Amino acid sequence: MSSDFLEKLSECVEFGKINLASPYPPQMKGLPGADEITREALQAGVTPTEILNDALIVAMNKVGQKFSENKIFVPQMLLSAKAMSASMVHLKPYFASGAVQRRGIFIIGTVFGDLHDIGKNLFAMMVEGAGWEVIDLGIDVKTEKFVEAVERYPNAVVGISALLTTTMVNMKPVIEAVKSAVPGTKIIVGGAPLSAEFAVSIGADGYGKNPQEGIMLLDKISD
Amino acid sequence: MNKFTQQVLQSPKLQALPIMTHPGIEAIGSTVYEAVTNGHIHYQAIRYIADNFDTLACTSIMDLTVEAEAFGAKINLPENEVPSVSGRLVSDAESVAALEIPTLAKGRIPQYLLANRLAAENIKDKPVFSGCIGPFSLSGRLYDMSEIMAAIYIYPETILQLLSKCTGFLVSYCKALKATGTQGVVIAEPAAGLLSGDDCMMFSTNFVKQIVDAVQDDSFTVILHNCGNTGYCTEAMVASGARALHFGNAIDMEKVIEQCPGDVIIMGNLNPVAIFQQGTEEAVRKATRKLLEKTAGHKNFVISSGCDLPPHVPEANIRAFLETVEHYDFLCVSRVC
Ligand code: B12
Numbered sequence: 001m002s003s004d005f006l007e008k009l010s011e012c013v014e015f016g017k018i019n020l021a022s023p024y025p026p027q028m029k030g031l032p033g034a035d036e037i038t039r040e041a042l043q044a045g046v047t048p049t050e051i052l053n054d055a056l057i058v059a060m061n062k063v064g065q066k067f068s069e070n071k072i073f074v075p076q077m078l079l080s081a082k083a084m085s086a087s088m089v090h091l092k093p094y095f096a097s098g099a100v101q102r103r104g105i106f107i108i109g110t111v112f113g114d115l116h117d118i119g120k121n122l123f124a125m126m127v128e129g130a131g132w133e134v135i136d137l138g139i140d141v142k143t144e145k146f147v148e149a150v151e152r153y154p155n156a157v158v159g160i161s162a163l164l165t166t167t168m169v170n171m172k173p174v175i176e177a178v179k180s181a182v183p184g185t186k187i188i189v190g191g192a193p194l195s196a197e198f199a200v201s202i203g204a205d206g207y208g209k210n211p212q213e214g215i216m217l218l219d220k221i222s223d
Numbered sequence: 224m225n226k227f228t229q230q231v232l233q234s235p236k237l238q239a240l241p242i243m244t245h246p247g248i249e250a251i252g253s254t255v256y257e258a259v260t261n262g263h264i265h266y267q268a269i270r271y272i273a274d275n276f277d278t279l280a281c282t283s284i285m286d287l288t289v290e291a292e293a294f295g296a297k298i299n300l301p302e303n304e305v306p307s308v309s310g311r312l313v314s315d316a317e318s319v320a321a322l323e324i325p326t327l328a329k330g331r332i333p334q335y336l337l338a339n340r341l342a343a344e345n346i347k348d349k350p351v352f353s354g355c356i357g358p359f360s361l362s363g364r365l366y367d368m369s370e371i372m373a374a375i376y377i378y379p380e381t382i383l384q385l386l387s388k389c390t391g392f393l394v395s396y397c398k399a400l401k402a403t404g405t406q407g408v409v410i411a412e413p414a415a416g417l418l419s420g421d422d423c424m425m426f427s428t429n430f431v432k433q434i435v436d437a438v439q440d441d442s443f444t445v446i447l448h449n450c451g452n453t454g455y456c457t458e459a460m461v462a463s464g465a466r467a468l469h470f471g472n473a474i475d476m477e478k479v480i481e482q483c484p485g486d487v488i489i490m491g492n493l494n495p496v497a498i499f500q501q502g503t504e505e506a507v508r509k510a511t512r513k514l515l516e517k518t519a520g521h522k523n524f525v526i527s528s529g530c531d532l533p534p535h536v537p538e539a540n541i542r543a544f545l546e547t548v549e550h551y552d553f554l555c556v557s558r559v560c
Contacts, residue, residue, distance in 0.1 A: 075376060
């Protein structure tokens, strides 16, 4: 019974079926989506932890895999992330009450000087789907804003995104300032022009080529 | 036959066309802000490039905000960085339905038309290309770039309506650019490169084609630029009917050339930042030679930067690029390859 709900929900997230109203994907048109199924599942007694671990995370893993193999594109991945968020809305009260534990807090932003945010948004949504609370600082984020955020959430992991060769160098001062404000803060970086070597050279704790790698890093850091 | 295509295909010489105006803006001692707000300064920057670099043609500023501003989007205009759009202008069916197609008197459009007219009137030794944003990228700037990516599936009618309005505006803008006397227009459609080939066809090509059909003829050429394409949108780009296609550094030019018809001009794709802006002169030479070797023998290939050259590109790097092309050409011609 509970596995029925979880399977259906997982399918909705994998294929980007947000809610009943959404016409996408065409083969699921007119059917309930992640939104309705999550509500029903909770009413039927499926636990929020099961929903998170056995439906959302499983589905988002599959989506990440397909994206890294170029089997799906940015729109399809965003739709999956939106379906996941629609489910997550129903889980929020359980997170807030402490009934379900989040994996941790993740602060993310695009480094100052850089306005690209599609990749950052995608990664943020995937991280949320992996069970983290995400605080998105937006684009063109100045060093002080990152520092303020870690001072407010001292146990958070920080993620920085950059898409320009000219702005990836701006990550270094951010990392230095964050680590000196709250020593021990873990910081991961990503974005098309970066590499693992570059991440090491600026003092980051890790580099994720794609969301999946990024989430694996986060899991490692939080374990 | 289209004059520009003929000029390239029949040229005995290798052709280079880096997309650039920022080096001109810097050389005449102006700021980006001045150039994107004042048609006279914009023209002087184009003029500097035309007079000082031996390139196939010159281009106007790749300003991807001027059209969104005409629609009413809020724009940040920093002193020495490219302008950007802030916030979103439309977010649902109602706001899209209410969106009015602006006249050409809005925002900085008159200044851009002025710059193009001055360039067309005064630069006689090489073609001048105007520039504008593509319909999908413009729609993304108005609707939010991430949101539009999902909305093409959730609210396709709304997005198609937005695309129609954007295209309506771009057709009249391109007609006005053509009327200034320039030889063509570079339509920049970077965001469409993130779509699948089919979606690129439906949400970009179908609309780009309307612009192509409205303005392209023997003496006015559309160059369709898509630096987001990593290889899945090439067919859709060809289907636009644009006589010239311009590719970014995320794609393999050898494969592109194989995929495109021989009478379509193919341009690309040296990294504008990693090579032109941050590379040493030697790195520029090496990358240029490598690309020329890979594309050798293809008469329809014009070597270019993968995107608009950003501010702060050393002039020495541009010279190293052009010298390498010329030298390679000389070696090639003398060996009759
Ligand atoms: C869309 C786009 C734009 C849009 C941005 C819209 C938006 N809201 O984001 C617009 C048109 C506004 C734009 C502007 C510019 N752009 Co642009 N743009 C692109 C384009 C086509 C796609 C980028 C993208 O979204 N990719 C898709 C996402 C999903 O990929 P991603 O960001 O890499 O993210 C993935 C991973 O990297 C990872 N990831 C990302 N962040 C993080 C963070 C962490 C912590 C982790 C773990 C992982 C991670 O996960 C994501 C999913 O897999 C690229 C070309 C290309 N092919 O990449 C050029 C490109 C990035 N732009 C470029 C340039 C030069 C510019 C401009 C300077 C152009 C100009 N002259 O105006 C301006 C810059 C303005 C500024 N100051 O930022 C160049 C950069 C060259 C370089 N090496 O520096 C590129 C490569 C184009 C090119 N070929 O020259 N651009």
